[in-house]
Amino acid sequence: xxxxxxxxxxLWVTLLGALALAIVPLPAAAEPFxxxxxxxxxxxxxxxxxxxxxxxTAFIAGLLLDVLHGNLLGQHALAxxxxxxxxxxFHLQIRNFPLWQLTAAATLLMAIDTFFVFWxxxxxxxxxxxxxxxxxxxxxxxxxxxxxALLDNLRLRSENRSKRFS
Amino acid sequence: MLVALAIVLxxxxxxxxxxxxxxxxxxxxxxxxxxxxxAPSTAGRWLTENLAARDRLIEENAGLKRELLxxxxxxxxxxxLEAENARMRALLDSTAKVGDRALIAExxxxxxxxxxxxxVLNRGSRDGVFVGQAIIDARGVVGQVTRDRGNSSEALxxxxxxxxxxxxxxxxxxxxxxxxxxxxERLSLPFLARNADVKAGDLLVSSGLGxxxxxxxxVATVQEVRGDSGEPFLxxxxxxTAALDRIREVLLVQPPPAEVAAPPEDxxxxxxxxxxxxxxxxxxxxxxxxxxxxxxxxSRSATVPAAAAPPATPPAAGPEQ
Numbered sequence: 508x509x510x511x512x513x514x515x516x517x518l519w520v521t522l523l524g525a526l527a528l529a530i531v532p533l534p535a536a537a538e539p540f541x542x543x544x545x546x547x548x549x550x551x552x553x554x555x556x557x558x559x560x561x562x563x564t565a566f567i568a569g570l571l572l573d574v575l576h577g578n579l580l581g582q583h584a585l586a587x588x589x590x591x592x593x594x595x596x597f598h599l600q601i602r603n604f605p606l607w608q609l610t611a612a613a614t615l616l617m618a619i620d621t622f623f624v625f626w627x628x629x630x631x632x633x634x635x636x637x638x639x640x641x642x643x644x645x646x647x648x649x650x651x652x653x654x655x656a657l658l659d660n661l662r663l664r665s666e667n668r669s670k671r672f673s
Numbered sequence: 674m675l676v677a678l679a680i681v682l683x684x685x686x687x688x689x690x691x692x693x694x695x696x697x698x699x700x701x702x703x704x705x706x707x708x709x710x711x712a713p714s715t716a717g718r719w720l721t722e723n724l725a726a727r728d729r730l731i732e733e734n735a736g737l738k739r740e741l742l743x744x745x746x747x748x749x750x751x752x753x754l755e756a757e758n759a760r761m762r763a764l765l766d767s768t769a770k771v772g773d774r775a776l777i778a779e780x781x782x783x784x785x786x787x788x789x790x791x792x793v794l795n796r797g798s799r800d801g802v803f804v805g806q807a808i809i810d811a812r813g814v815v816g817q818v819t820r821d822r823g824n825s826s827e828a829l830x831x832x833x834x835x836x837x838x839x840x841x842x843x844x845x846x847x848x849x850x851x852x853x854x855x856x857x858e859r860l861s862l863p864f865l866a867r868n869a870d871v872k873a874g875d876l877l878v879s880s881g882l883g884x885x886x887x888x889x890x891x892v893a894t895v896q897e898v899r900g901d902s903g904e905p906f907l908x909x910x911x912x913x914t915a916a917l918d919r920i921r922e923v924l925l926v927q928p929p930p931a932e933v934a935a936p937p938e939d940x941x942x943x944x945x946x947x948x949x950x951x952x953x954x955x956x957x958x959x960x961x962x963x964x965x966x967x968x969x970x971x972s973r974s975a976t977v978p979a980a981a982a983p984p985a986t987p988p989a990a991g992p993e994q
Contacts, residue, residue, distance in 0.1 A: 523706065526703075526706060527709065527710050530706075530707065530710055530783045530784050530785065531710055531783075531784065532710075532714070532782045532783060532784045533784060535857070535918065538784070539787065541784075541787070562675050563675065566675045566678070566679065569679075570682075570699070571699065571703060574696060574699040574700050574703055575703055575706070575707070575785070576785050576786040577785050577786060577789070577791050577820065577827050578786050579683050579686050580682050580683065580685075580695070580696060581678075581679040581680065581681075581682030581683040581686065582679075582683060584675075584679040585676060585680060585683070588675045588676055589676065627683060628788075631683070640787075640788065
């Protein structure tokens with residue numbers, strides 16, 4: 508297999524879905540516990556399709572999230588590029604982990620993502636929100652397994668289809 | 674390299690306005706996504722409106738008619754009062770009040786950054802919206818427009834931690850500045866001296882200083898006043914009168930063009946007559962503070978020192994009269 512022929516359509520569809528989930532209105536009480544959907548999608552795709560989803564994809568996705576959230580351009584882009592780099596570096600190991608270890612690794616990556624956004628908020632003088640902002644990390648850990656099952660399903664479907672046509 | 678690019682982007686976005694266009698294009702491209710997220714709640718409202726029982730609609734219609742009659746009645750008095758006010762102002766040779774033309778906009782039910790209180794409106798500069806325009810709803814001041822995207826715009830609510838509104842107490846005309854706290858139910862007034870005349874239940878209205886918000890719209894009611902001995906300032910908490918978490922339709926208040934041009938001319942030479950005649954107080958040197966305060970500063974440190982120094986004087990001047 509010299510070239511990966513899988514089409515990137517599914518990748519962008521899920522990334523857009525993650526962006527939509529990131530701005531769906533939630534009740535104020537549930538708001539801090541919104542899982543970082545976009546980060547999860549980026550980690551998953553970088554791990555599974557490292558040829559299609561790399562640093563540039565992570566950068567663009569992060570930029571779009573910055574625009575949607577109305578904060579400093581580049582905050583999430585920076586965080587996601589770092590996360591995507593780390594995932595790319597270790598993707599061959601992470602991919603073979605059993606589910607619980609995979610969840611732990613993804614949680615660590617999501618914590619790194621949150622930390623980078625928190626850091627840039629602090630430098631820019633924006634409100635940093637205290638401990639409440641870290642609530643997304645455990646929420647992401649809880650949401651990881653079902654999200655991964657869904658994305659696995661979509662990925663296999665898309666890979667099978669591309670095999671059939673090539 | 675992308676990391677460096679991201680950092681450069683952040684620095685530029687923080688420092689100056691070069692990226693406004695890029696952000697505008699991206700935002701315009703993403704607007705359909707926001708509309709799509711907003712669609713279910715719009716559809717839900719459409720359904721409840723269309724499937725509502727007929728007698729309930731009739732009842733609602735009757736209620737609205739009653740309300741309209743009441744408001745009309747009050748408006749008649751208002752016209753006379755407005756004319757009287759204009760005559761008085763002409764006598765005193767002071768500036769005219771802000772007009773009441775307004776544009777209706779809808780807030781999309783889309784969440785943004787959870788640490789900031791920002792909302793997306795479905796009107797932009799194509800409909801005559803401009804950055805800095807004040808937003809009110811039926812009950813009080815909501816916020817101001819901070820970013821324009823052509824067909825939509827972003828606005829900052831008055832409870833955002835970076836937002837400040839110049840206010841005055843209706844009861845005695847005492848002026849101060851209400852800062853957002855990041856809590857939708859709470860504003861704080863940190864610049865009132867310990868001897869300031871403020872009580873729980875006082876209504877705060879926008880004072881119009883600084884030119885960003887038109888004068889006389891209700892902003893908040895004071896909920897709690899606490900004076901710790903040893904602290905130079907009171908701890909005052911107020912609750913916004915507008916239902917900031919439940920509103921859907923808002924009014925964008927358009928000051929006439931003359932008013933928009935006025936604030937930059939005011940700042941170097943603060944004219945005492947309008948300020949003094951509006952609140953009936955000895956002129957206090959607050960215009961510089963007010964011009965600095967209502968603009969949503971990107972960094973908090975820029976807002977607070979400018980606002981902190983002057984407002985200490987009006988409370989001292991208040992009880993003397």
